Amino acid sequence: MQKITCSAPGKIYLFGEHAVVYGESAICCAVDLRTQVQACLSDTVQISSVLGDTGIDHDRYPYVSSVVEKMSEITDIKGIKLCIKSDIPVGSGLGSSAAVTIATIQALNLLFECGLGAEDIATLGHSIEKKIQGVASSTDTYVSTMGGVVMVPLKKKLHIIDCGIVIGNTGKFSSTRQLVSNVAQLKKNYPKIIDPILSTIGRISLTGEKMVAKKEYESIGVLMNINQGLLDAIGVSSPELADLIYAARNAGAYSAKITGAGGGGCMVALTPLSEAEQVASAITRVGGKAIITKVTEHGVRVEH
Ligand SMILES: Nc1ncnc2c1ncn2[C@@H]1O[C@H](COP(=O)(O)OP(=O)(O)O)[C@@H](O)[C@H]1O
Numbered sequence: 001m002q003k004i005t006c007s008a009p010g011k012i013y014l015f016g017e018h019a020v021v022y023g024e025s026a027i028c029c030a031v032d033l034r035t036q037v038q039a040c041l042s043d044t045v046q047i048s049s050v051l052g053d054t055g056i057d058h059d060r061y062p063y064v065s066s067v068v069e070k071m072s073e074i075t076d077i078k079g080i081k082l083c084i085k086s087d088i089p090v091g092s093g094l095g096s097s098a099a100v101t102i103a104t105i106q107a108l109n110l111l112f113e114c115g116l117g118a119e120d121i122a123t124l125g126h127s128i129e130k131k132i133q134g135v136a137s138s139t140d141t142y143v144s145t146m147g148g149v150v151m152v153p154l155k156k157k158l159h160i161i162d163c164g165i166v167i168g169n170t171g172k173f174s175s176t177r178q179l180v181s182n183v184a185q186l187k188k189n190y191p192k193i194i195d196p197i198l199s200t201i202g203r204i205s206l207t208g209e210k211m212v213a214k215k216e217y218e219s220i221g222v223l224m225n226i227n228q229g230l231l232d233a234i235g236v237s238s239p240e241l242a243d244l245i246y247a248a249r250n251a252g253a254y255s256a257k258i259t260g261a262g263g264g265g266c267m268v269a270l271t272p273l274s275e276a277e278q279v280a281s282a283i284t285r286v287g288g289k290a291i292i293t294k295v296t297e298h299g300v301r302v303e304h
């Protein structure tokens, strides 16, 4: 085999971001926004995407470069040409880094017949994210590998969510490391106040699991909105996110909350299938970039 193309999905959180950093449960969904990586045997290492054409470049391609170097420890990679295309907004809490990491690992794994299984791919992907970001839960890379709806840290596959999903992007940069650090400081200063909030978020995830199984989207929506109130309490919302969240709720969404680190980036709304367009328009009217998507069962996969 001289060439292979793999893709991996982005993700949204139903419940549990930030609390999951402290071992509480979260429920995360792979969504139908994908990063595609074509790998061709070559004499040298070449990485190409809208970010430009380079060789190993830890400034422009920290994740892809780290994957090539890590996989070179497993197999002899004399040269490889990697071409990347993606429809996942970058730096917005939708797991674009995990998707490009996982798709690149799988492309090299299959091209060089390394024999890595899904768990190996997810674990390797998590180690790459931790190396680059410092702090990173295993959520993004696990969900991008496995697809579907997953409860972490249990790593339990749940039933599919099949209502409408509308993502609203504030377009404001959000540093996961900074937001996680802010919460850590608050927790350190007010443990008796913040610890119960984080454990309540974990309890929301555990309660939500039963509703996901029964497709009780109104009840899931109530819990997501409570989760949003608790995220606001620990300081990770923003005026821009609030504008999109309330626009979505007022337009008929079951729920709307931050997804990921917050502070900027994206919110997510669950909607009746018939209301998705209306909710997306409401988000656009208040300055957000709306993306109507759905849950995908397909984690990392071969495209051709
Ligand atoms: N399509 C892509 N091609 C190359 N690198 C990418 C791509 N998408 C994301 N990345 C890498 O991931 C980084 C964004 O990761 P991160 O800050 O964790 O945001 P996110 O919440 O989207 O995962 C980008 O700066 C880039 O290094």
Ligand SMILES: C[C@@](O)(CCOP(=O)(O)O)CC(=O)O
Pocket (backbone or CB within 6 Å): 016, 017, 018, 019, 020, 021, 092, 093, 094, 095, 135, 136, 137, 138, 139, 140, 176, 180, 259, 260, 261, 262, 265
């Ligand atoms: C805040 C946190 O729980 C989720 C961060 O998600 P993202 O990097 O914004 O996609 C941190 C983590 O779980 O690594």
Ligand SMILES: [Mg+2]
Pocket (backbone or CB within 6 Å): 095, 096, 097, 098, 140
């Ligand atoms: Mg990321």
